[in-house]
Amino acid sequence: MAHTLDLSVKPAAEPALINITGLTREGLVEVLVSSGAVEPRKAKMRMQQVWRWMHHYGFTSFDQMTDIAKEQRAVFAEKFTLARPEIVERQISRDGTRKYLIRMAPGIEVESVYIPDVGRSGALCVSSQVGCTLNCTFCHTGTQKLVRNLTAAEIVAQVQVVRDDLEEWPSPKEDRRLSNIVFMGMGEPLYNLDNVADAIDIISDHEGIAISRRRITVSTSGVVPELEALGSRTAAMLAISLHATNDALRNELVPLNKKYPIEQLMAGIRAYPGLSNARRVTFEYVMLKGVNDSPAEARALIRLLKGIPAKINLIPFNPWPGTQYQCSDWKTIEAFAAVLNKAGYASPIRTPRGRDILAACGQLKSESEKLRASAVRKAEREDASNGDSEDVEDGLPFAHLAAGMIS
Incomplete structure (x- = not known):
């Protein structure tokens, strides 16, 4: 058999542009x-210029950076990019909640949800991982495998694309529509702490997006060894996905508890840097019928949290296909809240938001594991046109939990 050797010279692949939008100030200086x-002697000055244009004004082109010489801008454009990820799908609920399916890279999609009228004005729930490893039994997202951690740039990008959509550039000092950030999307933030911490540094920088660290909440299922690092590195507000007052039940609901049981978790929370009455821990407690919703459980919760500055969010559960759980009756939830209130704990019962667009915690991107979002929507439209559609309200509302984070 004859073989021909290809000796032709193939053009070198174009080097990939570096996306600098997810670099900290120090990281940006280093890359420049x-x-x-x-030049090293000009790096800090150039960093400050580029930083303000990127994060205060939201520019995506170096040509817009008018206080930098054209020649320097051309060099930047040859080496770097400020590109946003693609919004694959954007849905707006009847109540104003907005859900975004964002493609970070081929096969890498996450969902973010903006909820108006919470916090000072509005909150954005961001994802920190694609998929999840925790397998909480009441959570639909936990049924999908972890793909990878998101980079700091991909976390910050979720804020950027939503501010693009809200037309909220440059960063306003007053009358903000987006005032709070909640790490409650896909994934466990403390399993991606380095990128989460860098993203918080960027989001909170006063010369950029400028969202105060006291308006940034990180929710964890209880990765105890990382709690101190989270507090010392980010000064973020802490939320704990608790849902049970004893190890036997929490082992079932939140399997991570087998590794870090409640006693260890509570010790870690009590040692959280900056904990005070002004910086309370938020405990998330999903109300599951006949599982964790009795007055005895409410009293056990009070004993468990004794001495901890705390707020308790009671979250009615909405079942999703295949789940073994049901939502507690409303009277049961109110009775549970009354026990907590009598003991002096703020314990709001949160109303779900964005149900009609499935802006759901525990359900984020689950269906796009099987079908691309466009195909899902097409199928739904075809069903509706055939008269076969039905209202779907399954899944624990993502916006519901997020609204509960915000004081």
Whole structure:
């Protein structure tokens, strides 16, 4: 058999542009110098210029950076990019909640949800991972495998694309529509702490997006060894996905409890840096019928939280296909709240938001594991046109939990 050797010279692949939108100030200085784009003596000045244009004004083109010489802007454009990820789908609920399916890279999609009228004005729930490893039994998202951690740039990008959509550039000091960030999307933030911490540094920077650290909440299922690092590195507000007052039940609901049982978790919470009456821990408690909703459980919760500055969010559960759980009766939830209130704990019962667009915690991107979002929507439209549609309200509302985070 004859073989022909291809000796033709193939063109070199174009080097990938570096997306600098997810770099901290220190990281940006380092990249400006290491790439050869800026002399070391000018790096800090250039960083400050680029930083403000990126994060205060929200610009996505170096050509817009008018206080930088054209020649320097051209060098930046040859080496770097400010590109946003693609919004695959954007849905707006009847109540104003907005859900975004965002494609970070081929096969890498996450969902973010903006909820108006919570916190100072509105909150954004962001994802920290694609998929999840925790397998909480009441959570639909836990049924999908972890794909990978999101980078700091991909976390920050969720804020950027929503501010694009809200037309909220440059960063306003007053009358903000987006005032709070909640890490309650897909994934466990403390299993991606380095990227989460860098993203918080960028989001909270006063010369950029400028959302106060006291308006940024990180929710964890209880990765105890990382709690101190979270507090010391980010100064973020802490939320704990609790849902049970004893190890036997929490082992079932939140399997991570087998590794870090309640006694260890509570010790870690009590040692959380900055904990005070002004910086209370939020405990999330999903109300599951006949499982964790008795007055005795409410009293056990009070004993468990004794001495901890705390707020308790009671979250009615909405079942999803295949779940073994049901939502507690409304009277049961109110009775549970009354026990907590009498003991002096704020314990709001949160109304779900965005149900009509399935802006659901525990359900984020689950269906796009099987079908691309466009195919899902097409199928739904075809069903509706055939008269076969029905209202779907399954899944624990993502916006519901997030609204409960915000004081």
